[in-house]
Amino acid sequence: MDDNFITDVYDKSYQDMIGKDFNWLPFTGKQYPEVPKQDRVLILGESCYAWKNNATEICANKNHIRENVYNQMYDSGFFKNIVRTMIGKREITKAARKQFWETVSFQNLVTTPLATVKHRPNLDDYKKGWVAYWQIHEVLQPKICIVLGTEAAKIDSFISVLRRERELIDHKNELNLHFPKVGRYYAKTLSFDVKGKNIKFFFIKHPSSFFSWQAWHEFLNDNIPDVINYYQTKINA
Numbered sequence: 001m002d003d004n005f006i007t008d009v010y011d012k013s014y015q016d017m018i019g020k021d022f023n024w025l026p027f028t029g030k031q032y033p034e035v036p037k038q039d040r041v042l043i044l045g046e047s048c049y050a051w052k053n054n055a056t057e058i059c060a061n062k063n064h065i066r067e068n069v070y071n072q073m074y075d076s077g078f079f080k081n082i083v084r085t086m087i088g089k090r091e092i093t094k095a096a097r098k099q100f101w102e103t104v105s106f107q108n109l110v111t112t113p114l115a116t117v118k119h120r121p122n123l124d125d126y127k128k129g130w131v132a133y134w135q136i137h138e139v140l141q142p143k144i145c146i147v148l149g150t151e152a153a154k155i156d157s158f159i160s161v162l163r164r165e166r167e168l169i170d171h172k173n174e175l176n177l178h179f180p181k182v183g184r185y186y187a188k189t190l191s192f193d194v195k196g197k198n199i200k201f202f203f204i205k206h207p208s209s210f211f212s213w214q215a216w217h218e219f220l221n222d223n224i225p226d227v228i229n230y231y232q233t234k235i236n237a
Contacts, residue, residue, distance in 0.1 A: 001063065001066060001067050001070045001071070002070065004030065005029070005030060005070060005098075005101075005102065006027060006028055006029060006030055006066055006070075007028050007029065007030045007031075007032060007033060009033055010026075010028060010139050010140060011025060013139040014136075014139065017132075017135055018062055019062070021111075021131070021132050021135060022111045022132040022135070022136075023058075023060075023062065023064070023111055023112065024061075024062055024063070024064045024065040024066075024107070024108070024111075025062050025063060025065065025066060026042075026065065026066075026105050026106065026107040026136055026140065027065050027066045027068075027069040027070075027101075027105060027106040027107070028105040028106075028140065029101050029102035029103050029104055029105065030102050031102045031103045032102075032103060032104065032105055032140075035103050035104075035230075036230070037141065037143060038143050038226070038227075039143065039144075039226070039227050039230040039231075040105075040140070040141065040142045040143045040144070041086075041103075041104045041105070041142060041143070041144045041145075041146060041227065041231075042104070042105045042106070042107065042136075042137070042140055042142035042144070042145050042146075043082060043104055043105070043106045043107075043145075043146050043148065044106075044107055044108070044109050044133065044145055044146065044147045044148065045106065045107070045108045045109065045148050046108060046109055046110055046121070046148060046149050046206065047108060047109075047110040047113070047121060048064065048065070048068065048108055048110075048113050058113045065106065065107060065108060069101060069106050073097055073098070073101050074094055074097060077208070078207055078208055079097075079101075080092075080097070081207035081208075081211050081213050082148075082207055083096075083097050083100050083101075084213040084217070085204070085207060085213045085216045085217045085220065086100065086217070086220070086228065086231050087100070087217075087231060087232055087235055088214075088217040088221065088228070088232065090213075092235075093236075095236070096235050096236055099234070099235045099236065100231065100235050103231070103234065103235075105140050105142065107133070107136055108129075109121075109126065109129035109130070109133065109147070109154070110125050110126070110129050111125075111128055111129050111132050112125070121153070122153070123153050123156065123157055126153055126154055126156075126157035126158075127157045127160060127161055129157075130157055130158055130161040131161055131165075134161070134165070137194075137199075141197075142199070143197075143198075143199060143200070143227070144199075144200050144201075144202070144224060144227055145199065145200070145201045145202070146201075146202050146204060146220075147201060147202065147203040147204070148204065148205075148206050148207060149203065149204075149205070149206045150185065150186065150187065150188055150203045150204065150205055150206075154203065155188050155203060158190075158201075176189075176190060176191040176192060177189070177190050178190075180219070182204075182205070182215050182216060182219045183212055183215045185205050187202060187203060187204055187205075187216075187219055188201075188202075188203035189201065189202055189203070189223065200223075200224065202219075202220065202223065202224075204216050204219070204220075
């Protein structure tokens with residue numbers, strides 16, 4: 001992994017949390033600190049897997065997420081679809097994909113590895129993940145969080161953590177929750193204020209199989225056109 005590809009300016013803020021509240025440092029592109037605050041995006045994946053029964057080794061590697069993004073961003077269909085969804089083009093050059101990942105942050109919601117793709121996180125896994133997320137959010141201050149996956153347990157756990165830790169959000173505003181249909185699926189959108197700053201969450205279909213990046217790009221462009229335009233303008237695809 002090229003250390004010059006990511007920024008470490010936030011890492012000191014994670015020192016007391018890493019290994020206790022979550023295992024892995026978020027991937028944060030080197031240009032993320034320069035992205036205008038109203039355009040900052042954190043992409044929240046779901047899980048990683050202990051394919052070789054090496055869960056202990058994975059948990060001990062605080063750079064595991066960073067290495068995954070760096071090693072797979074050019075060839076993985078999963079990572080390609082994320083960029084296509086944001087940029088709105090199928091064919092995106094290798095250089096443009098690199099530009100994109102240099103400007104965003106990425107983390108997984110589930111804080112411990114699953115055995116295989118056949119294993120699914122449970123409600124407690126998601127709740128622990130959301131508690132960890134809010135600590136990362138405090139450091140990175142994203143304006144937009146794009147959550148990959150629309151499972152009911154994911155949104156239920158999100159609401160549960162917010163209700164349990166009400167100090168996270170401003171009491172004067174209720175959660176603005178909607179379930180718009182995108183193709184055959186339903187997105188989930190939330191908007192609320194955290195310490196006087198509005199933040200938007202978009203739960204979209206996991207960008208793996210049977211994923212229409214065109215439909216989800218249109219959905220995001222309808223909801224956050226200024227952010228999408230920022231990336232389309234900045235990334236020379």
